[in-house]
Amino acid sequence: MTPNLPLVILVGVMVAAGVTLVLERSLTRILIGFVLIGNGVSVLYLVISGRAGTAPIVGLSDDPMSDPLPQAMVLTAIVITLGVTSFGLALAYRAWQLTGHDDVQDDVEDDAIRRRAEKDETSTTFDPGDAALPDEEGSDTPNRGATS
Amino acid sequence: MNQIVLLPVILPLLGAGLCLVFGRSALAQRVISTAILAMVVTVAAILLVRADRFGPQTVNVGGWPADIGISLVADRLSALMLLVSTVVTLCVLLYSFGQGIVEFGRDAPLSVFHPTFLVLSAGVSNAFLSADLFNLFVGFEILLVSSYVLITLGGTGARVRSGTIYIVVSMMSSVVFLVAIACVYAATGTVNLAALSERMSDLPTEVSNLLQLLLLTTFCIKAAVFPLSAWLPDSYPTAPAPVTAVFAGLLTKVGIYAIIRTQTLLFPDNDLQTLLLWAAVFTMVVGIMGAVAQSDIKRILSFTLVSHIGYMLFGVALGSAAGLSGAIFYIAHHITVQTTLFLLAGLIEYRSSTTNLDKLGGLARAAPMLSMMFFVPAMNLAGIPPFSGFLGKLALVEAGVDNGGWLAYVTVAAALATSLLTLYAIAKVWNRAFWQPAEDADDLDHESHTGSLHGRTGVSTKTERTSTWKTETATDQRLPLGMVLPTLLLVACTVALTVVAGPLLSFTTRAAEELQGRSSYVLAVLGGGG
Numbered sequence: 241m242t243p244n245l246p247l248v249i250l251v252g253v254m255v256a257a258g259v260t261l262v263l264e265r266s267l268t269r270i271l272i273g274f275v276l277i278g279n280g281v282s283v284l285y286l287v288i289s290g291r292a293g294t295a296p297i298v299g300l301s302d303d304p305m306s307d308p309l310p311q312a313m314v315l316t317a318i319v320i321t322l323g324v325t326s327f328g329l330a331l332a333y334r335a336w337q338l339t340g341h342d343d344v345q346d347d348v349e350d351d352a353i354r355r356r357a358e359k360d361e362t363s364t365t366f367d368p369g370d371a372a373l374p375d376e377e378g379s380d381t382p383n384r385g386a387t388s
Numbered sequence: 389m390n391q392i393v394l395l396p397v398i399l400p401l402l403g404a405g406l407c408l409v410f411g412r413s414a415l416a417q418r419v420i421s422t423a424i425l426a427m428v429v430t431v432a433a434i435l436l437v438r439a440d441r442f443g444p445q446t447v448n449v450g451g452w453p454a455d456i457g458i459s460l461v462a463d464r465l466s467a468l469m470l471l472v473s474t475v476v477t478l479c480v481l482l483y484s485f486g487q488g489i490v491e492f493g494r495d496a497p498l499s500v501f502h503p504t505f506l507v508l509s510a511g512v513s514n515a516f517l518s519a520d521l522f523n524l525f526v527g528f529e530i531l532l533v534s535s536y537v538l539i540t541l542g543g544t545g546a547r548v549r550s551g552t553i554y555i556v557v558s559m560m561s562s563v564v565f566l567v568a569i570a571c572v573y574a575a576t577g578t579v580n581l582a583a584l585s586e587r588m589s590d591l592p593t594e595v596s597n598l599l600q601l602l603l604l605t606t607f608c609i610k611a612a613v614f615p616l617s618a619w620l621p622d623s624y625p626t627a628p629a630p631v632t633a634v635f636a637g638l639l640t641k642v643g644i645y646a647i648i649r650t651q652t653l654l655f656p657d658n659d660l661q662t663l664l665l666w667a668a669v670f671t672m673v674v675g676i677m678g679a680v681a682q683s684d685i686k687r688i689l690s691f692t693l694v695s696h697i698g699y700m701l702f703g704v705a706l707g708s709a710a711g712l713s714g715a716i717f718y719i720a721h722h723i724t725v726q727t728t729l730f731l732l733a734g735l736i737e738y739r740s741s742t743t744n745l746d747k748l749g750g751l752a753r754a755a756p757m758l759s760m761m762f763f764v765p766a767m768n769l770a771g772i773p774p775f776s777g778f779l780g781k782l783a784l785v786e787a788g789v790d791n792g793g794w795l796a797y798v799t800v801a802a803a804l805a806t807s808l809l810t811l812y813a814i815a816k817v818w819n820r821a822f823w824q825p826a827e828d829a830d831d832l833d834h835e836s837h838t839g840s841l842h843g844r845t846g847v848s849t850k851t852e853r854t855s856t857w858k859t860e861t862a863t864d865q866r867l868p869l870g871m872v873l874p875t876l877l878l879v880a881c882t883v884a885l886t887v888v889a890g891p892l893l894s895f896t897t898r899a900a901e902e903l904q905g906r907s908s909y910v911l912a913v914l915g916g917g918g
Binding site: 274278287347 | 456522526529533536537540543545548549551552553555556559560562563566567569570573574579618621622
């Protein structure tokens with residue numbers, strides 16, 4: 241099987257463009273990126289199904305037929321992509337309703353750490369008492385040495 | 389008779405349709421979904437017995453030959469996974485009846501919950517039974533799309549925020565899976581797992597390694613294996629308790645199941661053992677470090693979930709029959725225990741309207757029953773000797789020592805350290821939510837903190853403080869029986885796993901041998917079949 245070069249290039253371009261969009265913050269752009277990647281991958285299935293031009297139906301003629309399996313698969317994949325995309329759009333709309341934008345927000349943990357860093361605060365699990373205690377090697381620090 | 393393999397997929401889908409038809413009547417929905425899931429549990433039990441006695445049960449959907457059409461197979465591993473997952477799903481469903489109105493509120497689209505939940509169950513069953521990669525993908529998509537709906541149920545701000553991350557990550561993993569399937573098909577001309585297991589060895593090593601890496605990447609995202617696990621602890625805790633519980637129990641395990649299936653069938657000469665072992669080490673250690681740092685029960689549990697995925701990956705990575713057997717046992721144990729703990733977190737949230745350890749306290753006195761129910765699976769998770777968690781870890785550690793390589797010993801050490809740190813994280817929850825007097829909870833500072841740091845001194849601290857115990861901040865709300873009974877049932881299941889651990893371990897050993905033998909699976913799928 242020799243792959244169809246223009247199709248391979250098309251897959252590359254679509255996926256690359258899609259990845260660029262997915263790295264954005266706005267959910268709508270991420271979804272457009274996802275659609276591009278999804279369609280790119282669908283085109284990849286055309287590449288793997290071999291030479292085009294014959295019908296993918298058994299027994300239509302004695303000529304060699306196209307491989308029907310990748311086409312069945314790609315149909316399923318297209319339907320799934322459509323469903324997921326529409327759900328994502330609804331989600332973006334809901335996010336816009338709630339917050340006025342559809343940016344994907346930070347991880348709770350990232351957010352907490354950044355806020356603490358801005359306020360120059362230590363975490364609640366950090367115990368300054370413990371931290372001041374020297375370990376064996378540290379026991380010769382001046383002020384601890386004076387107290388003990 | 390083999391046709392019953394279809395039922396675990398078809399019945400829930402049928403039930404979902406019926407639930408939508410009777411969308412206006414909550415009672416009808418409940419009856420339908422309970423009946424459907426109870427039937428699926430029965431079918432799964434029958435399949436388990438038949439798969440154990442007569443070998444893998446196969447059905448070719450629509451009568452197409454296996455390498456063209458879709459076939460479903462229930463071998464020992466699939467049947468066990470199916471049984472455990474459906475039992476857990478049924479318990480969670482019953483629990484959600486008790487919680488329903490409280491959690492979702494009057495305005496929330498309650499009628500959507502049951503159909504979606506059944507579709508999720510169908511997706512999980514389809515993934516467990518599927519004998520070809522593309523049907524596995526479809527199974528994943530069914531369960532993922534319904535999980536998208538469930539995780540954003542009600543569409544509140546927090547759920548939309550965390551759901552967005554979950555959805556974007558899952559969508560990307562699905563795309564990677566599609567690329568992997570395309571590459572597998574291009575290289576071998578089939579997506580049937582049995583046919584692939586015969587053709588994969590003819591491929592050049594570079595190609596098969598590439599395919600293995602692509603598939604592993606996909607499944608590791610779904611299973612939340614370390615470098616690809618960051619999405620999980622952030623997205624799970626905000627969903628309603630039954631949803632989180634069923635996600636935690638099942639979705640990651642489907643990923644692990646897919647790893648086991650593809651590793652044993654397609655890539656038996658495991659070139660990536662080193663990579664997988666390192667991934668297991670980092671998943672365990674990094675995950676549990678996260679759990680130690682958290683102060684919310686749901687988040688702690690989410691991190692222990694990530695961490696314990698490492699144990700299962702460890703068993704798979706070893707590649708020996710003993711390792712696989714340990715991993716399968718551990719999956720069965722972990723599905724029940726983790727689900728139970730999340731349901732209990734839901735009960736705690738119901739009782740005290742928070743799961744934040746800084747605000748909880750005094751639950752041992754206020755809700756002794758709840759405390760006992762929490763204590764048993766919590767100790768089971770940490771792997772305290774009589775429980776199944778201990779037996780599973782022991783089996784894995786033994787398998788690791790048998791392997792004898794230095795990396796296997798490193799992983800064993802990491803597994804033991806993780807077990808200890810799990811105990812620490814769980815003891816922290818126990819001390820601060822159950823033993824620490826409620827009034828101390830508000831001004832959380834040095835005293836209560838030292839109490840949680842040195843878990844073992846908890847007993848004495850409690851007796852000292854009893855005198856100062858005046859009020860209970862926990863609301864005096866009685867827990868609804870509808871939520872308690874299913875949880876109790878699951879707690880009983882976790883204990884029962886310990887009781888039947890002997891037969892179960894010999895079953896998982898047989899399952900592991902079957903997986904390594906490969907021939908019975910291949911023969912069942914390709915030769916004949918109904």
